[in-house]
Amino acid sequence: MTYTLILLRHGNSDWNQKNLFTGWVDVRLSDQGVTEAKRAGELLAASGLKPTILYTSVLTRAIQTANLALETADRLWIPVKRSWRLNERHYGSLQGLDKAETLATYGEEKFMTWRRSFDVPPPELEDDAEYSQVHDERYAGIDGEIPRTESLKIVIDRMLPYWESDIIPSLKNGDTVLVTAHGNSLRALIKHLDGISDDAIAELNVPTGIPLVYELDDNFVPTKPAVYLDPEAAAAGAAAVAAQGKK
Numbered sequence: 001m002t003y004t005l006i007l008l009r010h011g012n013s014d015w016n017q018k019n020l021f022t023g024w025v026d027v028r029l030s031d032q033g034v035t036e037a038k039r040a041g042e043l044l045a046a047s048g049l050k051p052t053i054l055y056t057s058v059l060t061r062a063i064q065t066a067n068l069a070l071e072t073a074d075r076l077w078i079p080v081k082r083s084w085r086l087n088e089r090h091y092g093s094l095q096g097l098d099k100a101e102t103l104a105t106y107g108e109e110k111f112m113t114w115r116r117s118f119d120v121p122p123p124e125l126e127d128d129a130e131y132s133q134v135h136d137e138r139y140a141g142i143d144g145e146i147p148r149t150e151s152l153k154i155v156i157d158r159m160l161p162y163w164e165s166d167i168i169p170s171l172k173n174g175d176t177v178l179v180t181a182h183g184n185s186l187r188a189l190i191k192h193l194d195g196i197s198d199d200a201i202a203e204l205n206v207p208t209g210i211p212l213v214y215e216l217d218d219n220f221v222p223t224k225p226a227v228y229l230d231p232e233a234a235a236a237g238a239a240a241v242a243a244q245g246k247k
C-alpha cells in the first residue's frame with residue numbers, strides 16, 4: 001500500500017514581494033501569487049492527481065492559495081482542516097523587517113543563523129509590538145502559549161504532533177492529502193519525511209506555488225524522491241528564495 005501526499009507552499013505574498021520577514025503576520029497573496037496559485041491548480045489537474053482532503057495553516061495566504069488551486073482543478077468542494085500547527089515559523093522581532101536591511105545591519109552570519117539555523121530563534125517579539133499575534137482571536141483556543149519567536153526545531157516540535165494525529169490518519173484512510181502551508185513549516189515536514197540532518201536542512205528552500213508530490217510507504221517513509229510538478233520552475237523558485245536579502 002502506498003499513500004499520496006502533496007505539499008504546496010503558498011504563492012508569492014505582498015511581503016515576499018516587498019522582501020519583508022513575514023512569519024505569523026497575516027499578509028495576502030500578491031498578484032503574482034494569485035497567478036502562481038492558479039498555475040498550481042493547473043499542474044495538479046494536468047498530473048491527474050485528485051486531492052480528496054485539504055490541510056492548511058490558519059494564515060490567509062495559504063488558504064487563498066489552496067482555494068485558487070483547488071478551484072482551478074475543479075475540486076473546491078473537498079473537505080478542509082486548518083491548524084495553526086501548519087503556520088509559518090514565527091519570526092520573532094524580525095517580523096516586518098526588510099531582509100536586505102537586516103542583512104546589511106547584522107551581517108551574513110547572524111542573518112543566516114536567524115533564517116536557516118536549526119535551533120537558534122530570532123529575538124522574541126514584544127507583546128505590544130505592531131506585528132504581534134498575542135491578541136489575534138484565531139489563536140484564542142490554542143493549547144499552550146502563543147509563540148513570540150520560533151526556530152525550525154520549535155516548528156517541528158509543534159507541527160509533528162498534528163502530522164501524527166490528523167494528517168497520517170487521513171493518509172491511512174486512503175485520502176490523497178493536499179497540505180498548503182509555508183516555506184518553513186514545509187521545510188520542517190520535508191526534513192522529517194526525507195530524514196534530512198539538522199545541518200543539511202539549512203540548504204533546503206521551498207519555492208512558492210509549485211506542488212511537491214510524495215509517495216509514502218506503510219511507515220509513511222517516501223518510496224522514492226518527491227517530485228515537483230514543474231521541476232524547472234521549482235529549481236528557479238528555490239534559488240530565488242535562497243537569494244532573498246541579497247538584492
Ligand SMILES: O=C(O)[C@@H](CO)OP(=O)(O)O
Nearest residue numbers: 020021022023088115183
Ligand atoms: O519571511 C518569512 O516568513 C519566510 C517565508 O517567506 O522567509 P524566509 O524564507 O526568509 O524564512
